[in-house]
Amino acid sequence: MMLWRTEQTVKLIELTLRDIKGVNVSYTECGGDYDTQTVMVIVRDEGTLWIRGFRTDEPLAKQDMVDVQMVEVTDGRCSSSGLNSSGKDICVGYGLICHALRTAGHTVVQSMDGHF
Numbered sequence: 001m002m003l004w005r006t007e008q009t010v011k012l013i014e015l016t017l018r019d020i021k022g023v024n025v026s027y028t029e030c031g032g033d034y035d036t037q038t039v040m041v042i043v044r045d046e047g048t049l050w051i052r053g054f055r056t057d058e059p060l061a062k063q064d065m066v067d068v069q070m071v072e073v074t075d076g077r078c079s080s081s082g083l084n085s086s087g088k089d090i091c092v093g094y095g096l097i098c099h100a101l102r103t104a105g106h107t108v109v110q111s112m113d114g115h116f
Contacts, residue, residue: 001067002106004053006037016100020089031063046087049094050074056115071106073098082110
């Protein structure tokens with residue numbers, strides 16, 4: 001398990017993507033029963049990446065700071081895989097985000113599908 005902190009994750013991603021122009025990082029106010037708040041990374045003219053922590057063993061009481069089993073990073077274009085976009089900046093951003101989250105200790109997956 002790894003502690004998910006939404007605001008800290010936003011700051012990590014902003015720092016990680018600081019050299020890519022036209023990136024906007026924000027988060028949703030609520031997640032689902034088993035997932036955290038969703039961090040959204042909008043890459044100008046190329047698409048959006050969604051990042052959320054989740055657990056499979058129990059619903060989350062809080063969604064902004066909670067222990068998670070895994071973190072999903074996806075562009076949302078296909079429910080079973082993480083990245084299906086082909087734009088240069090979104091692809092570079094995806095790789096940098098996955099690396100930063102793994103370095104921080106998270107287990108990164110392409111999709112929550114198949115884990116429930």
